Amino acid sequence: MSQKISYNFSLPNKLDKKALFLVLGTTLYTVARAAWPIIALMFVKREFKSWYFFAVIGVIILTTFVTKLINYFYFSYQVVDDELIIKKGWLNKSTTVVKLDKIHEVNLNQKFVHKIIGLYLVNIDTAGSSSTEIEINGIDFQKALALKDVLTSSVEINPESRTISSEENDEAIIEDQSADKIKISLISLIKIGLTRNYLQTFGLLIAFSFQIIDQLQDFFYKDDASVYDDIFEASYDEYLGLVGVVLFFGLIAVVVIFNLARTLLTYYNYQINLKDKHLTASYGLTDSHIISVPANKVQMFQFQQNYFQKLMNLFEVKIKQVESNEDNKKKKGLIIPGVNHLELNTLFNVIFSNNLIDLKNGYKPHIRVLAIKIAILCIPAIISLIILYFTDSLLFSWIILPFFSLGCLLIYMGYKNEKMVFKDDFVILKSGIWDITTTYLPIDKIQKVSISQSYFQEKRQIGSLNLYTAAGIITLYYYDFNMLQRMVNEILYKIEKNKHSWM
Incomplete structure (x- = not known):
C-alpha cells in the first residue's frame, strides 16, 4: 500500500526544494543567452586579457541568482473560496487572485531540465492576457496533478475539502485508465509527420540556409567574392542540370525529414483521456506536456486533411479555446495529430454531445x-x-x-472546396486549397455578429458575415445577402433563447 501524502491547498504552498536547481539553471541560461555573442567573439579573436569582462559576467550571474532566489523563497500559492491566490515578491509584493470558473486551461509541462530533477511547470491560462497569466514552476508530479484537479473542478468545494491525498490521486489516475482513451500510434505519427506543414518548413529552411551561407561568406570571403559565385562557377557547365536536380530533391528530403523529426519529438506517446466532459492530453519526448481542456471552454473545433492524409484516413485536430489577446498569434488550445474518423467523431461527441454533421448540402460563395x-x-x-x-x-x-x-x-x-453549413446549432465552414480545413463554431460561443456590404455588392445582393468569438473571428465572404440576414436573425434568436455562457 502506498504512503498517504496530503496536499492542503487552502494553506499557502511553497515550491519544491529541488526547484533550487531550476533557479541555478535558469540563472546560467539567462546570462549565457544574453552574453554568448560577446563570448563567441572573444573566442574567435582570442582576446582573453580583459579580466574585468569576466568580473562583470560574474557580478551579473550573482545578481541574477540572488534575484531569482528571492523570487523562489517569496512565492506561494493557495486555493481559498473558489479562488486561486498567488503571492510573490519581497520588496515589491504582488498578489494575483483568479476565480476558478475563469480558468480555461491548466497545462503541466516538463522540459528537459525539469525531467532531470523530476519536477513540473504548471501553466494556468485565463482570458484577458497576451501570455500565460500564472506559472507555478517547480512542483512534483503528484502535487501538480492534484492541483490541476482542484483548479479544473466545476463542483463547489469547501475549504476543508481542499486537502487531497496521493492515494486519491492514484485512484483518479486508475479511473482515468478505465475511461475512454485515444492513443496516437507511432505509425500514425510517422504518417502525419510525412504529410504536414510542407510550405511552413520549406520557408524556414530557406531562411535558415541563406543565414548559414551569409555567415560562411563573412568568415571565409574577405573580398568582394561571393560563396554563390563559387557554387555557380563549379556547376555552370555540364553539371548545372544535375546540381539543380540534386538540390531540388535534396531540399524535399530535408523538408520531409525535418517535419517527421519535429512531429515525433513533439507528439511522441500521445494519449488522450476522455472523462466527465474533460479532455486530458499527454505527449512529448524531450519536453513532456499534460494539458487539460474542459469541454465547456472549447470555442472552436477544427480539423484539417490533405490528399495524402485522406488516403490514410488521418486528421489533424485543433481544439481552440479563449484567445487572450487579438495580437497573440499563438492560439491557446490543443493540437491532436493523426486521429482517424472514428476517433475524430468520439472527440467531437465528448465535447459537444453530438456527432459530426453531414456537409453534403451547404452554401457556396457567389461566383x-x-x-x-x-x-x-x-x-x-x-x-x-x-x-x-x-x-x-x-x-x-x-x-x-x-x-x-x-x-x-x-x-x-x-x-471549389469552400462551403458553409448552418445546422444543429453550429456554423460550419469548410475551406482550403491543399489542406482542407473544417471549422465547427457552436452558436452559443458567438459574441458578436456583423454583416458588411459594399456599394458594388449591393447591386448583386451579396455580402460578408463576421462572427466574433473568444478564439478569433470567422468571416464568410461573398455569400447571398438575404441568406446571411436570415442566418443572423436565427443566430441571435438561438443565443437569446439558450443564454449559454461563452466561457
Missing part, C-alpha cells in the same frame, strides 16, 4: 469572388510585363504564363 481574385492576380502579372518591356526583356515574358495559370488554378480549387 463573382472568382473574377475578383483573378483580377487581383492580374495586377502583379501586368507589373511584371511592364518591367520586362522597359528592360528589353520581353523574350522572357513566357515565364509569367505558367505562374499566372497556376495562380488561377489555386484560386479555383479554393473556391
